[in-house]
Amino acid sequence: METNHKYHLKTGADGEAQLDNLDRVFGKASREFLNHIGLSKGMSVLDVGCGVGNLTCWLAEQVGPNGRVVGVDNDERQLEVARNRAQARRLSNIIFCKKDAHHLTDMNHEFDMAYCRWLLIHVRNPSVVVDNMANTLRYGGILACEVESSFSTFYYPTFPLYIKLQDKLAELLKKSGSDLDIAMNIFKICKGLQHFSFNARTSQEIIYNLDEAKAFTRNYCLLLDSMKDAFLENNIMSEKEIAEIREALLSYRIDRNTVIFLTRMTQVWCIKS
Numbered sequence: 001m002e003t004n005h006k007y008h009l010k011t012g013a014d015g016e017a018q019l020d021n022l023d024r025v026f027g028k029a030s031r032e033f034l035n036h037i038g039l040s041k042g043m044s045v046l047d048v049g050c051g052v053g054n055l056t057c058w059l060a061e062q063v064g065p066n067g068r069v070v071g072v073d074n075d076e077r078q079l080e081v082a083r084n085r086a087q088a089r090r091l092s093n094i095i096f097c098k099k100d101a102h103h104l105t106d107m108n109h110e111f112d113m114a115y116c117r118w119l120l121i122h123v124r125n126p127s128v129v130v131d132n133m134a135n136t137l138r139y140g141g142i143l144a145c146e147v148e149s150s151f152s153t154f155y156y157p158t159f160p161l162y163i164k165l166q167d168k169l170a171e172l173l174k175k176s177g178s179d180l181d182i183a184m185n186i187f188k189i190c191k192g193l194q195h196f197s198f199n200a201r202t203s204q205e206i207i208y209n210l211d212e213a214k215a216f217t218r219n220y221c222l223l224l225d226s227m228k229d230a231f232l233e234n235n236i237m238s239e240k241e242i243a244e245i246r247e248a249l250l251s252y253r254i255d256r257n258t259v260i261f262l263t264r265m266t267q268v269w270c271i272k273s
C-alpha cells in the first residue's frame with residue numbers, strides 16, 4: 001500500500017548533530033552487538049539507511065583494508081555528510097550510494113553482513129526491506145537489525161508534557177504509515193525468512209549521570225526542532241504546543257536522582273544457510 005511515507009527528521013548538516021548525539025548514547029551497545037554477532041576483519045558489510053555514516057565509518061575501520069563497506073541511504077544530503085566523514089578519516093574501503101531500501105536487488109549475494117539501525121520504523125514496508133537485505137547476503141552471511149521500541153523511553157520522575165511529546169510523535173509516525181510495533185513485528189518478519197536461523201535480544205541503556213541527562217534532554221529539543229515542520233504540516237501540534245513542550249524539556253528539573261530509561265532496542269540477527 002502506498003502512503004504519504006516520509007522521513008520527518010532534518011537531514012544532512014542540519015540533522016547530523018542529532019544523529020551524533022544519539023550515537024553517543026546508543027553507539028556502545030550497537031558496536032558491542034555487532035562484535036557479538038561476528039563482525040570481523042575482511043568482511044563485506046552493507047549498512048542500509050546509513051544516515052551520516054556514524055556506524056558505517058566505524059564498520060569500515062573494523063573490517064580493515066581487506067574488507068569493504070557500502071552505506072546506502074535514500075537521502076543525498078545524508079550521504080554527502082557521510083562521504084566527507086569517511087574522507088576525513090581516510091577510509092578507502094567504503095563507498096556510499098543513494099538507494100531506496102525497498103530496492104536493493106542489484107546487490108544480491110554480495111555481502112557477509114547486511115545491517116540496519118533505526119531504519120525500519122521509517123520505511124513504507126519493513127518486510128520488503130528485510131527481504132531485500134536478506135537477498136544481498138552470501139551463504140553464511142548475517143542479517144542484523146536494530147529496531148527501536150516506541151514508547152519505551154521515559155524519564156523518572158516523569159512529567160506530563162514529556163508524555164504528550166511521546167503521544168504526538170507516535171501520532172505523526174502513525175499518520176505517515178510507520179509500523180509503531182516494528183520492534184515486535186520484526187520477530188515475525190525475520191522468522192519468516194527461508195533458510196535463515198533466527199536470534200534476538202534486547203538492549204536498554206539508562207542515563208543517571210547529571211551532565212549526560214542534561215545533554216540527552218537538550219537533544220530532545222533538537223529532535224523537536226527537527227520535527228517541527230512535520231508536526232505543523234500534519235496538524236499534530238500548533239506552534240504554541242511545540243513551544244510549551246520545548247520549554248518543559250528545558251525547565252525540567254534534572255537532579256542527581258533523575259533517571260532516563262532510553263529507548264529499548266530489539267536486536268535481531270539471522271544467519272543464512
Ligand SMILES: C[S@@+](CC[C@H](N)C(=O)[O-])C[C@H]1O[C@@H](n2cnc3c(N)ncnc32)[C@H](O)[C@@H]1O
Nearest residue numbers: 007049050051073074075078100101117118122
Ligand atoms: C534515524 S536515521 C538512522 C541513521 C543511521 N542508521 C544511524 O544509525 O545513525 C534513518 C535513516 O534512514 C534513511 N531512510 C529512511 N527511509 C529510507 C529508505 N526507504 N531507504 C533508504 N534509506 C532510508 C534516512 O534518510 C535516515 O538517514
